[in-house]
Amino acid sequence: MQQESSEHIEEKSETKKTVTAKDYKRAEQFLWQNTYDKVLNSVLGQNWSSDVLIYNTRAEEGVKYVMADPESGEKKKAFDHQRVADTLSEKVDKEIDAQSLSLNDVSYSEEENKLSYQMNGQRFETDLSSYKTEKLPELQKTDELLSPDGKKAVYIKDHNLWMRNTETDERTQLTTDGEQYYGYATNNAGWVRNDRPVLLWGPDSEKIATFRHDSRGVGEMYLYNTKVGHSDLERWKYPLPGDSTVFKIERVVVHADEENPKVIDLDMEPDFHRSTISDHIADWGGRFLDNEWSADGSQLFFVSSSRDHKVAQLHAADPETGEVRDVLKEEVDTYFESGYSEESWTVLEETNEVIWFSERDNWGHLYLYDLESGELKHQIAEGDWRVLDLQHVDEENRTVYFTGSNREEGNPYYHYLYKVNLDGSGLSNLTSGNAHHQITWSDNKEYFTDTYSTVDSPPVSIIRNLDGEKVMELEEANVSQLIENGWQAPEPFTVKARDGETDLYGLMYKPTNFDSTKSYPVLNYLYPGPQSGSIRTFGFSASRSDKQSLAELGFIVVEVNAMCTPGRSKSFHDSCYGDMGDNGLPDQIATIKQLADRHSWMDTTRVGIWGHSGGGFASTRAILEHPDFYKVAVSGAGNHDNRNYEADWGEKWHGLLKRKENVDKNELGLYEQGDNYDKQANQLLAENLEGKLLIAHGLMDDNVPPTNTLLMVDALIKADKDFDLMVFPNAGHGFGNSRYFMNMRWDYFVKHLKDVEPPKYNFDDNIR
Numbered sequence: 001m002q003q004e005s006s007e008h009i010e011e012k013s014e015t016k017k018t019v020t021a022k023d024y025k026r027a028e029q030f031l032w033q034n035t036y037d038k039v040l041n042s043v044l045g046q047n048w049s050s051d052v053l054i055y056n057t058r059a060e061e062g063v064k065y066v067m068a069d070p071e072s073g074e075k076k077k078a079f080d081h082q083r084v085a086d087t088l089s090e091k092v093d094k095e096i097d098a099q100s101l102s103l104n105d106v107s108y109s110e111e112e113n114k115l116s117y118q119m120n121g122q123r124f125e126t127d128l129s130s131y132k133t134e135k136l137p138e139l140q141k142t143d144e145l146l147s148p149d150g151k152k153a154v155y156i157k158d159h160n161l162w163m164r165n166t167e168t169d170e171r172t173q174l175t176t177d178g179e180q181y182y183g184y185a186t187n188n189a190g191w192v193r194n195d196r197p198v199l200l201w202g203p204d205s206e207k208i209a210t211f212r213h214d215s216r217g218v219g220e221m222y223l224y225n226t227k228v229g230h231s232d233l234e235r236w237k238y239p240l241p242g243d244s245t246v247f248k249i250e251r252v253v254v255h256a257d258e259e260n261p262k263v264i265d266l267d268m269e270p271d272f273h274r275s276t277i278s279d280h281i282a283d284w285g286g287r288f289l290d291n292e293w294s295a296d297g298s299q300l301f302f303v304s305s306s307r308d309h310k311v312a313q314l315h316a317a318d319p320e321t322g323e324v325r326d327v328l329k330e331e332v333d334t335y336f337e338s339g340y341s342e343e344s345w346t347v348l349e350e351t352n353e354v355i356w357f358s359e360r361d362n363w364g365h366l367y368l369y370d371l372e373s374g375e376l377k378h379q380i381a382e383g384d385w386r387v388l389d390l391q392h393v394d395e396e397n398r399t400v401y402f403t404g405s406n407r408e409e410g411n412p413y414y415h416y417l418y419k420v421n422l423d424g425s426g427l428s429n430l431t432s433g434n435a436h437h438q439i440t441w442s443d444n445k446e447y448f449t450d451t452y453s454t455v456d457s458p459p460v461s462i463i464r465n466l467d468g469e470k471v472m473e474l475e476e477a478n479v480s481q482l483i484e485n486g487w488q489a490p491e492p493f494t495v496k497a498r499d500g501e502t503d504l505y506g507l508m509y510k511p512t513n514f515d516s517t518k519s520y521p522v523l524n525y526l527y528p529g530p531q532s533g534s535i536r537t538f539g540f541s542a543s544r545s546d547k548q549s550l551a552e553l554g555f556i557v558v559e560v561n562a563m564c565t566p567g568r569s570k571s572f573h574d575s576c577y578g579d580m581g582d583n584g585l586p587d588q589i590a591t592i593k594q595l596a597d598r599h600s601w602m603d604t605t606r607v608g609i610w611g612h613s614g615g616g617f618a619s620t621r622a623i624l625e626h627p628d629f630y631k632v633a634v635s636g637a638g639n640h641d642n643r644n645y646e647a648d649w650g651e652k653w654h655g656l657l658k659r660k661e662n663v664d665k666n667e668l669g670l671y672e673q674g675d676n677y678d679k680q681a682n683q684l685l686a687e688n689l690e691g692k693l694l695i696a697h698g699l700m701d702d703n704v705p706p707t708n709t710l711l712m713v714d715a716l717i718k719a720d721k722d723f724d725l726m727v728f729p730n731a732g733h734g735f736g737n738s739r740y741f742m743n744m745r746w747d748y749f750v751k752h753l754k755d756v757e758p759p760k761y762n763f764d765d766n767i768r
Contacts, residue, residue, distance in 0.1 A: 019553055019750050024761040026512075027552035027746070029485060032543035033764075038485060039542050042477035043451055043461040048442045049108040053449065053463065054078050056106075057475055062099025067108065070447045070463045070471045078108075079115060079128055087126065087133040088119065139166050143195040145286050147205035152256060154208065156197050159183030161210070163256055174254050174261045178212070181237065184254075186213035188247070189273065189280035190221070190238040190646035191703045198282040199254075202297040207319050208256055209291045209300050211249035211281075214270060218245050223700050226729035234702070241643055241650040241677065242657030246307070247273035249281065253300060253319040264322045268315070274305035276312055276338035279531075279648040290338070294349055301327075301347050309335040309652045314345070314354065316371075328374040330358060334577045335652050340364070340566065344390035344402070347371060355380070355390065355400065355422075359570040366390065366400065368422060381420050381427050383407065386569070388415060392445050394466075398422040401430075401466075403439065405567060410434045411492070411505055413538045413567055417448070419466070430468030436539035447471060453540035455507065456489035482542060486512050490544070495594040497563050498586040502572070506560030506591060507535060507544075509551040521606035521753040522592055523550055524622075524630075525559045527615040528583040530576065530653045533561035534615075546742055553750055556602050558595065562587035580642060580654045581625075581680035583618035589629055606753050608632035610745060612736035613704055614639060616695070617682065620712065623693055624685035631691040632752045634745045636736045638695065639704045640682035640712045643673070654680060671715060683715035692752040694724040696741060698731030724748070739763045 028034065037058065046055035053068045065078040085098035103117040116125045116136065123136040140146040144153040144164065153164045159178035164171055178184045185197035199210035221238035224231040239246035248270040255262045275281045275289040283289060290303040300317045314327040330336055337359070338345050344357035344366070352371040357364060361379075364386035368377040380400065381387075385407035392401040401419045406412040408429065414436045420427040431437040435452040442448065446466065453459035458477035462470050479487070490507040497504050511520075525547055527534045547557045561567070562584025564576035576582040588609075596602040609630050611619040616638025623633035642650035643657070651657070654677065663674035671683050678684060693716075697709035706727075716723050726744060728735050735741055747758035 019754060019756050019758060021759040021761045023553055024746070024759060026486070027546075027549035028763060030487065030543060030548040030552065031546060035482060035485075035487065035542035038479070038481040038487075039458065040478040040481065041475045042459050043449070043475050045104070045106075046440055046449060047106045048440070050110075050443045051446055052108055052110065053442070053474075054106045054108055055449075055461075055474065056103070062097075063101050065101070065103070065106070066474075068463065068472060068474060070442075070465070073472050075472065075474070078106075079126070080131065083131040084115075084126055084133070087131050088124065091124065091133055091135055092120070092122075137166075143197075145197055145199055145201070147201050147256070148203060149205040152205060154185075154197055154199065154201075154256070156183065156185055156195060159186075161185055161197065161199075161208075161254060163258070163261075165258065170258070172256075172258045172261060174208075174256060175263055181215045181218075182212060184212055184252075185210045186215070187282055187286060188213065188215065188237060189282075189648065190236075190247070191649070192280060193236060193702075196286040198286050198288050200288040200291045200293065202293045202300075202319070203295060204297045206256060207293075207297055208254040209251075209288055209293070209302070209319075210254060211251050211271075211288075213273070214248045214250060216245075218247060219243055221702070221705055223702060223705070225700060234700070236702075238705070239647040240645070241647050241654070242675070243647060246647050249273055251302070251317075253317070253322070255319075264319060266317050266324050267322045268304075268324045271304045272307045274307065274309060274648060275343075276303055276305055276309075276336060277341070277343055279646065279652070290343055292347060294347070299349075303338065303343075303345070305336070307651060308656050312336045312338065314356070326374070327354065327371060328356065328369050330356075330360070332360075334574050339390065340386075340388035340403075342389045344387065346390060346393060348393065348395055350395055353377070353422075355393065357387065357390065359386075362570045363406075364388070364570070366402065378424065380422060380424050382424075384569075386567075388567075391417065391439065392441060394445070399426075403437075406569075408434065411436075411538050412503075413505060413535070413561065414454075417450070417468075419468075428468065430464060430466075432468070436537060438539070449474070453477075455492055455538055455540065458540050477540070479542075487542070488512055488548075490548070492538070493595065495560070495591045498590050502563065504560050504562065504587055504591060505535075505538070506558060507547075508595065509547050509557035511551050511554060513552075516601050518601060519603045520554060520556045520601055521603050521608065521749075522596075523555045523557045523749060523753075524588055524592060524607060524609040525557060525615070526562070526584070526588055526609065526611045526618050526622075527613075528562065528576075528585075528611075528618040529565040529614065530573065530580075531566065533565035533567065534559040535561050545737060546746075550746065550749065553746060554754060555608075555749065556599075558592055560588065560591045562591075577653065578655050578676070579679060580650070581621060581682075583614075583621050585618065585622050585626060588622070589626060604629075606631060608634070608749050608753050610634040610636075610749075612636040613733065616640075616704075617708075620682050620693065620695060621685070623691050624682060624688045627688055627690040632749060633691065633693050634748055635693065635695045636741065637697050637701055637704050637733055638682070638708060638712070640708045641677070642680060643677050644708045644711065645704060650677070670718060671711070683711045686712070686715035686719040686721060689716065689719070689721040689723065692724070692748070694726065694744070694748050696726040696728070696735070696744075698728040698733060698735050700730055701733045703733040 067078040068075045081098040085096040089096045106117040126133045144155045161174040215237040218237045223234040251266040253264045313329045354369040366380040388403040417430045438451045440449040451461040461474040616635040619633045620635040623630045639645040697706045750758040
């Protein structure tokens, strides 16, 4: 390595000398707890009631609720805040501040002039003529799913499904043969579980699509808490890659009749616990993914996914007889996904057609199939750009609305709303402006809210019609208070990927007291995916975790969406398939080197890296696999060996576990297993550690079990390596931005990359 000049060393020493409590205080001001309330007039929450929108925003005087009617173009105060606060105060026997109202799930009945909403978990209704407020009965409890007509709620009791009449509170047992590890609608994916049932109500509120969850013989995971006396053991079913037995589901339709409930078994083999867009068969609300009822409830359509996610089969089922018919099948070499964040397939009953999402031409697009024959009619639109999510289908006019990306000039991660005719004609962008667009539809699908922004331009919210024409303006965010507080936006950049050809997009954070004559160490934040990238949005955000805060301590912080992450082409996403240990690290290193070539004030002899969960896995991998480049790493809750993480994750992104042929077990190294997952196991690289490594885990982490980190710790000890370890005895997965660990992370980088002792500093009480 070339010897550095004395001038360069002197410059670097300037940045090393001064990291004070004042710097930490300034850094703290850029955390979200200190920035969120300095963005005024942005749409914070919105609810459509038919074709009327009610939204709330933060104004100078406090929270404000606004009613917007796109038919008339009128925008007005939704209600008298003080009168609502006064009447609510009487109901809850507690003073409610009119300027701090926090109402959720707001709906408005124009006919009755009544407003209904939730506050602190309770539902209320206010008559806006008299401002008389009533507390409404609880329709749906936390662990229930409500029917479309609101008259029934289904829940799990003793592994069976029960139904509650929301008007009389009478209970009906819908299934009777459920048992432990073989129960109905069980919500357990291993990495996430709760008591809410997984199901999809039919449109007539008479039938339920669900399953019997078979976890018999599946291996278990164990955690125990820390307290005085005997610990509490937590145990649950948690399948791992390569297990001979993993979760399966036996699909059923439950007829929710109070007098004569019955269960119809679908006539098919059990499916693997898989969906086309997630590591779970349910969304966070308990909706059964990849299921769709016909409008009259006479047919159920659903997609089965193979264990390795390479085969997706669309079926049609008769809910009365259980007869199942195969409709169409797609098989891919890596993994099939049916959309970006939502399933983007749907059945068009009137014309006996199916809209199907596929990446078969290397880009996500929509295809039209015949529902009866399963034959492809044609691709709906094509090109080197991608459909993200199917949003709405106007069957009468044969028009499809969807979000998409990579088609417009500029950042490929900006989302837009498009429409196209089912025959492929008339493709048009309904959201003009080079920015990231977020869409919320009106109930009648005649209008949509378009909120658009960029990294450095605050959000603007408008209402558009189905032709994309602006119908009315809602809000334009004011960030003057944020800027007065010293805020600055991160700087977008473009570099080339490891192949020297593909463009990568990222953000760079500099200190607000930046001095181009000084030399700064570099910090690399990453989340390798593969289900998402480091940068979740290129839209506006007042705070992005603690990245700007770390920059304030005298660092240049860099994040980039590397190859192997979604949102671009299929080949871009597939770059690391079968090699999760790659983690996009070659792209991270290439990014920092290119930026350093452009900016002399970036010191690539002092590079640190950090991340949490998948980022914890990747940051440890970075310092072990690239010790010549990364000198310091902070790793939180890492899945360091995906053989110790849930089966669906590893088997989708790395492939099914396969033993290598003709391997002599006596010749295997420590922790080596002799299978195709060895290449991604961090502990096998423990002897490579040269720099400073801080690894941390919560001992009650039921997402990434702490055995992942303990494997790494054991290997480092056996390799006689110095490292730092932090365990959080009763913490789960989300300790990454806790006050204690954040302070530890800041101190670790200051001490080991800047070579100075960090100051004693206590965060404000609002930082948790």
